[in-house]
Amino acid sequence: MLYFNQNLDHFTFTPKSYMTFQQRYAIDSKHWGGAKANAPILAFLGEESSLDSDLSAIGFLRDNGPRFKALLVYIEHRYYGKSMPFGSAEEALKNASTLGYLNAEQALADYAAILLHVKEKYSTKHSPIIVIGGSYGGMLAAWFRLKYPHIALGALASSAPLLYFEDIRPKVGYYYIVTNVFKKTSERCYNTIRRSWQEIDRVAATPNGLLILSKKFKTCAPLNGSFNIKDFMDSIYAEAVQYNRGPSYWVTSVCNAINANPPNRKIDLLDRISAGVVALVGNRSCYDTNMFAQPTNNNIAWRWQSCSEIVMPIGYDKQDTMFPTSPFNMTSFIDGCESYYGVPPRPHWITTYFGIQDVKLILRRFGSNIIFSNGLSDPYSVGGVLEDISDTLVAMMTKNGSHCQDIGLKSKGDPEWLVMQREEEINIIDSWISTYQKDLQILKS
Amino acid sequence: MLYFNQNLDHFTFTPKSYMTFQQRYAIDSKHWGGAKANAPILAFLGEESSLDSDLSAIGFLRDNGPRFKALLVYIEHRYYGKSMPFGSAEEALKNASTLGYLNAEQALADYAAILLHVKEKYSTKHSPIIVIGGSYGGMLAAWFRLKYPHIALGALASSAPLLYFEDIRPKVGYYYIVTNVFKKTSERCYNTIRRSWQEIDRVAATPNGLLILSKKFKTCAPLNGSFNIKDFMDSIYAEAVQYNRGPSYWVTSVCNAINANPPNRKIDLLDRISAGVVALVGNRSCYDTNMFAQPTNNNIAWRWQSCSEIVMPIGYDKQDTMFPTSPFNMTSFIDGCESYYGVPPRPHWITTYFGIQDVKLILRRFGSNIIFSNGLSDPYSVGGVLEDISDTLVAMMTKNGSHCQDIGLKSKGDPEWLVMQREEEINIIDSWISTYQKDLQILKS
Numbered sequence: 036m037l038y039f040n041q042n043l044d045h046f047t048f049t050p051k052s053y054m055t056f057q058q059r060y061a062i063d064s065k066h067w068g069g070a071k072a073n074a075p076i077l078a079f080l081g082e083e084s085s086l087d088s089d090l091s092a093i094g095f096l097r098d099n100g101p102r103f104k105a106l107l108v109y110i111e112h113r114y115y116g117k118s119m120p121f122g123s124a125e126e127a128l129k130n131a132s133t134l135g136y137l138n139a140e141q142a143l144a145d146y147a148a149i150l151l152h153v154k155e156k157y158s159t160k161h162s163p164i165i166v167i168g169g170s171y172g173g174m175l176a177a178w179f180r181l182k183y184p185h186i187a188l189g190a191l192a193s194s195a196p197l198l199y200f201e202d203i204r205p206k207v208g209y210y211y212i213v214t215n216v217f218k219k220t221s222e223r224c225y226n227t228i229r230r231s232w233q234e235i236d237r238v239a240a241t242p243n244g245l246l247i248l249s250k251k252f253k254t255c256a257p258l259n260g261s262f263n264i265k266d267f268m269d270s271i272y273a274e275a276v277q278y279n280r281g282p283s284y285w286v287t288s289v290c291n292a293i294n295a296n297p298p299n300r301k302i303d304l305l306d307r308i309s310a311g312v313v314a315l316v317g318n319r320s321c322y323d324t325n326m327f328a329q330p331t332n333n334n335i336a337w338r339w340q341s342c343s344e345i346v347m348p349i350g351y352d353k354q355d356t357m358f359p360t361s362p363f364n365m366t367s368f369i370d371g372c373e374s375y376y377g378v379p380p381r382p383h384w385i386t387t388y389f390g391i392q393d394v395k396l397i398l399r400r401f402g403s404n405i406i407f408s409n410g411l412s413d414p415y416s417v418g419g420v421l422e423d424i425s426d427t428l429v430a431m432m433t434k435n436g437s438h439c440q441d442i443g444l445k446s447k448g449d450p451e452w453l454v455m456q457r458e459e460e461i462n463i464i465d466s467w468i469s470t471y472q473k474d475l476q477i478l479k480s
Numbered sequence: 481m482l483y484f485n486q487n488l489d490h491f492t493f494t495p496k497s498y499m500t501f502q503q504r505y506a507i508d509s510k511h512w513g514g515a516k517a518n519a520p521i522l523a524f525l526g527e528e529s530s531l532d533s534d535l536s537a538i539g540f541l542r543d544n545g546p547r548f549k550a551l552l553v554y555i556e557h558r559y560y561g562k563s564m565p566f567g568s569a570e571e572a573l574k575n576a577s578t579l580g581y582l583n584a585e586q587a588l589a590d591y592a593a594i595l596l597h598v599k600e601k602y603s604t605k606h607s608p609i610i611v612i613g614g615s616y617g618g619m620l621a622a623w624f625r626l627k628y629p630h631i632a633l634g635a636l637a638s639s640a641p642l643l644y645f646e647d648i649r650p651k652v653g654y655y656y657i658v659t660n661v662f663k664k665t666s667e668r669c670y671n672t673i674r675r676s677w678q679e680i681d682r683v684a685a686t687p688n689g690l691l692i693l694s695k696k697f698k699t700c701a702p703l704n705g706s707f708n709i710k711d712f713m714d715s716i717y718a719e720a721v722q723y724n725r726g727p728s729y730w731v732t733s734v735c736n737a738i739n740a741n742p743p744n745r746k747i748d749l750l751d752r753i754s755a756g757v758v759a760l761v762g763n764r765s766c767y768d769t770n771m772f773a774q775p776t777n778n779n780i781a782w783r784w785q786s787c788s789e790i791v792m793p794i795g796y797d798k799q800d801t802m803f804p805t806s807p808f809n810m811t812s813f814i815d816g817c818e819s820y821y822g823v824p825p826r827p828h829w830i831t832t833y834f835g836i837q838d839v840k841l842i843l844r845r846f847g848s849n850i851i852f853s854n855g856l857s858d859p860y861s862v863g864g865v866l867e868d869i870s871d872t873l874v875a876m877m878t879k880n881g882s883h884c885q886d887i888g889l890k891s892k893g894d895p896e897w898l899v900m901q902r903e904e905e906i907n908i909i910d911s912w913i914s915t916y917q918k919d920l921q922i923l924k925s
Contacts, residue, residue: 051577131493135496185835185836186835387592388592390628395923399919403846
């Protein structure tokens with residue numbers, strides 16, 4: 036693991052902006068073809084998690100390093116993992132004064148500085164860099180190619196919901212897809228879930244209702260309201276769909292559990308729902324209904340980002356979903372963030388600065404070399420770029436793909452379509468690199 | 481004149497970043513073809529001066545507004561004219577803590593916010609915007625198209641020394657061109673100037689030498705050293721070349737004065753040099769040797785910019801110039817800025833963020849719709865993009881053009897080549913707009 040002395044603030048020149056912090060990154064040079072050959076660099080741009088987890092989960096670099104003879108670089112996002120400004124996570128995550136430097140523009144500038152540093156360190160001015168990222172990191176990869184084309188030759192933006200801002204896409208899209216995957220997996224399961232919300236509320240309203248619910252769902256702590264269970268189940272279903280892939284296929288597991296009729300035991304609707312939890316989370320002595328929203332450093336940092344800049348208006352509009360109706364309300368969202376942090380979000384900034392909303396009109400004649408890959412069974416795909424824009428701005432979709440599946444580790448059991456998708460991605464990147472190498476030869480001669 | 485409530489800092493979300501200031505801009509809508517026709521917007525991006533002076537000097541918008549049926553927008557740069565953060569120029573220009581928010585990235589984001597605001601105000605979502613600027617403002621125009629292609633369809637970057645950073649171009653280039661224009665105008669004049677520096681030093685070193693010099697140059701204040709005169713003359717020659725155009729042709733005037741042999745009077749070398757000053761500045765009771773570096777608000781603000789981000793390494797290397805040798809020394813430049821402001825410049829940031837240095841390799845397959853116009857008799861042209869990059873990234877050069885001449889006011893006496901240059905610029909912009917309008921029709925149908 037390496038550390039880079041990074042500027043706190045790239046976009047002002049106040050004395051405070053000169054504060055620095057140690058940003059973590061990693062390099063794997065064992066397959067690199069060297070500076071003389073201008074051998075490429077594959078750079079993973081970290082998202083809202085620690086580099087440790089990325090290093091074990093991201094396969095695209097490791098699996099393809101030898102083929103590209105590439106230098107592999109992994110960079111941790113500021114304010115995550117060990118890349119903490121202000122000396123400690125406690126200070127960095129304290130309030131808007133310290134969190135204020137946590138945003139996408141600063142993160143992109145961090146990546147620019149580190150990648151230029153790596154090129155200098157390896158004395159390889161002309162090695163093309165391909166940036167890779169998933170989800171929020173996929174947005175960063177696409178944005179990086181658009182804003183720093185002189186540093187990254189191209190980008191693989193996996194499951195990047197670049198268009199899930201303001202009113203560009205239907206706000207209900209995320210949960211519409213969650214619903215559809217459940218429905219397709221089992222109509223009966225879908226119907227059970229659909230009916231469950233009212234039942235949770237009904238039970239909660241009875242005498243000792245919360246106690247009954249708590250017992251039924253084996254919660255570790257007493258409940259404050261039916262919303263504890265409902266929010267928990269919401270996350271269970273979303274998680275199951277986002278990562279619904281082999282060998283386990285979570286939606287199938289959850290639905291099998293929900294649909295099952297155990298012998299010699301009478302079960303009711305909520306027993307079925309609770310069985311779904313066990314199927315996804317595993318057998319535990321008790322269940323923490325807050326398990327998806329623990330105040331970990333990562334979650335605290337991401338909550339700030341989604342309450343300042345990355346305002347994705349995901350809602351439950353009255354439409355064909357299996358969830359209770361609850362549209363996204365921007366005004367109350369803004370108020371909530373402002374009362375929590377003391378500063379309001381700037382929900383228009385992403386579209387002002389990155390402007391992907393008019394992707395077809397604008398990028399058709401501007402920009403190049405981005406793969407927007409999306410699995411259409413991933414709820415976030417509703418925010419993805421789902422059409423080819425030009426010869427080199429390419430949308431790649433798979434019907435059954437889940438969230439960021441293509442950049443995960445290769446495995447023997449991978450379905451044929453996934454193997455083919457990755458192969459196609461590699462071929463496209465290969466063609467960018469060889470065009471670049473030819474351009475370079477012409478310029479040098 | 482209009483004012484826009486602008487964010488102090490677009491790139492952090494600290495409580496302080498939410499401070500706002502009133503940014504001045506102006507709109508002329510009398511020729512506009514309207515939202516229904518998606519009639520275009522010509523937007524002038526202000527540089528390091530007050531909007532008042534731009535409004536009177538910039539002709540490109542006024543002269544071409546009717547032809548394009550364009551809405552004309554002029555925006556003042558933050559920290560110049562009346563667009564002062566922190567309530568007053570005194571506060572804004574005080575020190576690095578307040579000046580720190582004065583930089584190109586923030587200025588571009590300001591322009592983005594105002595242009596989106598104007599489009600909303602005129603309910604014209606799809607009107608294409610062409611941004612125009614000169615010198616530093618020309619860099620801003622080119623950078624704006626590269627960073628905000630979804631807001632500006634194209635840019636006319638007049639006399640923009642985009643490549644005068646780090647070691648991209650010869651540091652002596654500016655003064656090499658100054659020299660050449662003088663030499664071409666009059667070899668004798670050039671030789672006189674070339675010999676004058678030593679003579680100034682020689683006289684200064686004699687008893688009462690500074691007094692003698694002061695008298696010879698009719699300086700308003702006593703001299704602190706020969707450098708007062710030398711720096712002054714340096715600016716006189718540079719200014720004369722930068723704005724050497726009809727009807728007055730300053731270099732010719734200055735050289736005529738330097739070469740003249742007044743009847744009935746014996747004159748020496750320094751009398752000739754002094755006559756050059758009178759020719760450029762006019763007949764005055766005395767001459768302020770500091771006239772080009774007065775601590776006006778504009779100069780204070782620009783000094784900060786050139787000591788923080790816009791570090792253009794203009795030097796006097798030992799080469800064929802008419803100036804004394806004095807190479808640009810980055811280390812002492814950095815030290816000087818740091819001791820003055822308490823923070824050092826970041827001389828690599830422009831190339832990191834904008835990366836125009838590899839213009840041929842990178843922009844050949846990325847970006848579109850920029851005219852880089854340069855007069856080759858303008859000293860700043862040494863930092864210009866002087867080759868076509870692609871069909872729509874076009875270098876336009878004129879042999880005799882001076883600094884920002886093409887975007888100045890049209891006049892009856894304009895030389896044929898200038899008329900043709902402007903015509904060609906208009907045709908290129910026209911073609912961008914009509915391609916865009918066609919794209920728009922296809923997308924809508």
